[in-house]
Amino acid sequence: MGVLKVGLVGCGKIADANHLPEMLSLGKNAEVTAMFDTKEGKAEALAEKHKLKPKFCNSLDELLHSDVDAVIIATPNLYHYEQTLQCLNAGKHVLVEKPMASSVEEADEMIDLAEKNGLILQVNQSLRFSALYKKLAELVASGIIGKPLHARCLRAATSSPDVGWSPGAKWFVQKKFKGSLVTDIAVHMADLLQWCFGPVDTVMSQTTNLSHEVPDNVVALFRYKNGATATLELSWTFPIGGNKFEIYGQDGAILLTDEAIEIHKKGAKKPKIIRFNSIKAIPNSHAVFAASVAKGGNENWKVGREALALCMAIIESNQQQKAVEPKMRKTASKTSVKSPAAKKATPAAKKSTPAKAAPVKAAAPAKKAAPAKKAAAPAKKAAPAKKAAAPAKKAAPAKAAAPAKKAAPAKAAPVKKAAAPAKKTAPVKAAPVKKAAPAKKVAAPAKKAAPVKAAAPAKKAAPVKAAAPAKKAAPAKAAPAKKAAPAKKAAKKK
Numbered sequence: 001m002g003v004l005k006v007g008l009v010g011c012g013k014i015a016d017a018n019h020l021p022e023m024l025s026l027g028k029n030a031e032v033t034a035m036f037d038t039k040e041g042k043a044e045a046l047a048e049k050h051k052l053k054p055k056f057c058n059s060l061d062e063l064l065h066s067d068v069d070a071v072i073i074a075t076p077n078l079y080h081y082e083q084t085l086q087c088l089n090a091g092k093h094v095l096v097e098k099p100m101a102s103s104v105e106e107a108d109e110m111i112d113l114a115e116k117n118g119l120i121l122q123v124n125q126s127l128r129f130s131a132l133y134k135k136l137a138e139l140v141a142s143g144i145i146g147k148p149l150h151a152r153c154l155r156a157a158t159s160s161p162d163v164g165w166s167p168g169a170k171w172f173v174q175k176k177f178k179g180s181l182v183t184d185i186a187v188h189m190a191d192l193l194q195w196c197f198g199p200v201d202t203v204m205s206q207t208t209n210l211s212h213e214v215p216d217n218v219v220a221l222f223r224y225k226n227g228a229t230a231t232l233e234l235s236w237t238f239p240i241g242g243n244k245f246e247i248y249g250q251d252g253a254i255l256l257t258d259e260a261i262e263i264h265k266k267g268a269k270k271p272k273i274i275r276f277n278s279i280k281a282i283p284n285s286h287a288v289f290a291a292s293v294a295k296g297g298n299e300n301w302k303v304g305r306e307a308l309a310l311c312m313a314i315i316e317s318n319q320q321q322k323a324v325e326p327k328m329r330k331t332a333s334k335t336s337v338k339s340p341a342a343k344k345a346t347p348a349a350k351k352s353t354p355a356k357a358a359p360v361k362a363a364a365p366a367k368k369a370a371p372a373k374k375a376a377a378p379a380k381k382a383a384p385a386k387k388a389a390a391p392a393k394k395a396a397p398a399k400a401a402a403p404a405k406k407a408a409p410a411k412a413a414p415v416k417k418a419a420a421p422a423k424k425t426a427p428v429k430a431a432p433v434k435k436a437a438p439a440k441k442v443a444a445p446a447k448k449a450a451p452v453k454a455a456a457p458a459k460k461a462a463p464v465k466a467a468a469p470a471k472k473a474a475p476a477k478a479a480p481a482k483k484a485a486p487a488k489k490a491a492k493k494k
């Protein structure tokens with residue numbers, strides 16, 4: 001069984017809180033063999049924290065020439081497009097952070113290139129791998145609250161991510177790096193609402209820049225093709241943080257509390273309670289990515305592309321002061337990526353044989369979890385590796401040079417000062433936890449799992465940036481946490 005060799009680009013907060021824990025959860029099936037960060041000492045500090053011994057690279061180009069099969073891109077938003085193109089042109093599979101790009105046009109170029117080269121392109125829409133949110137979507141689809149009518153989602157924080165989540169990461173609130181509350185949190189929550197209600201018809205929004213040069217308060221109204229509506233309210237500047245996720249249907253409502261899903265049926269005296277710890281885990285983002293690289297994938301980029309379209313519609317609606325339709329990708333995918341063999345065509349990948357690497361096993365913490373299958377699904381359809389090999393050959397060529405040039409500017413950004421040691425970075429974006437200490441925004445990662453900004457709540461777990469609902473909780477960005485460690489522990493960690 002081959003080992004999937006992964007390069008990590010960008011060794012900041014999300015790499016620490018999500019990418020490395022989830023990579024490590026794959027066990028021997030995958031390995032982080034190379035790391036690169038423009039800030040001196042940052043990759044080394046992060047590797048030491050997670051007990052890794054990768055090759056430390058001085059550029060993305062150097063990393064691509066090391067023996068990696070795939071690359072995780074966890075850099076500021078501005079770089080996602082150019083770095084993804086550079087990696088795809090070098091014949092590497094890519095797991096890129098959200099938002100996948102800064103425009104739908106850029107995103108489509110990335111997708112086209114991945115398909116042309118027979119490579120997996122996945123976006124780390126981490127909440128899509130949260131068992132909790134999957135459960136919510138399944139409940140709505142099951143008809144338990146009848147015809148969907150309306151949903152309300154509030155994610156309010158008292159500060160922007162450069163304060164709580166990744167202290168000093170100013171790019172989150174800077175135009176030139178494509179930061180904003182829209183691309184930080186709406187990218188998750190608008191996507192989750194769409195997961196529950198289906199395709200969006202129109203978006204109307206009002207965004208304001210109260211304390212930053214980018215939108216730091218967002219109100220969006222969605223109308224779905226099924227006739228339902230939803231409101232999304234986000235803030236980085238509220239005096240107190242808070243989260244709500246409520247879904248109303250003709251026959252009942254689904255409410256997310258700080259530790260359970262409540263299903264209120266019309267006329268019933270008591271709600272049905274589904275506690276977070278009773279929801280079965282599902283494969284995490286990296287497990288699905290690794291499985292797709294090993295066995296083939298099908299439109300792994302899709303959720304990220306749609307989430308980006310919703311973000312762009314929010315921005316456009318505010319600019320035009322009218323309802324707009326999100327620009328979903330119209331052209332159907334020409335081909336699924338049938339197998340990872342494509343990579344073999346590239347020099348760097350020659351030696352690696354990810355084909356059987358199938359981290360699926362490790363991945364699948366979800367043996368009992370019904371939904372898990374869906375997530376992993378692409379693997380089943382995987383066709384024989386041979387087919388994929390062809391496109392790869394075309395991929396490797398010279399084109400890589402072009403994007404590489406553009407990528408160069410990245411170097412300019414570097415900051416000489418050594419990165420703060422991982423320990424101090426720990427803070428977390430989200431974390432609304434019961435009575436948890438005020439806002440350590442990001443949750444404590446599940447045991448071995450990976451927390452995520454926006455994610456799902458976990459019993460006492462530590463939240464993550466966007467996610468978790470919490471009555472009294474501090475604002476939080478996310479927080480997907482399977483069996484997350486108890487808050488206390490988490491707190492210590494962070």
Ligand SMILES: NC(=O)c1ccc[n+]([C@@H]2O[C@H](COP(=O)([O-])OP(=O)(O)OC[C@H]3O[C@@H](n4cnc5c(N)ncnc54)[C@H](O)[C@@H]3O)[C@@H](O)[C@H]2O)c1
Nearest residue numbers: 010011012013014037038039074097126166169410453454
């Ligand atoms: N999926 C989620 O739930 C989630 C949560 C938080 C952040 N994110 C996304 O992850 C990305 C990174 O966020 P973060 O919180 O880790 O930010 P961060 O600022 O903590 O880390 C970014 C790292 O990238 C490095 N860097 C900057 N430019 C670079 C370049 N050109 N090449 C290589 N390294 C470079 C920085 O030095 C820094 O270490 C962002 O796109 C953000 O939107 C996703």
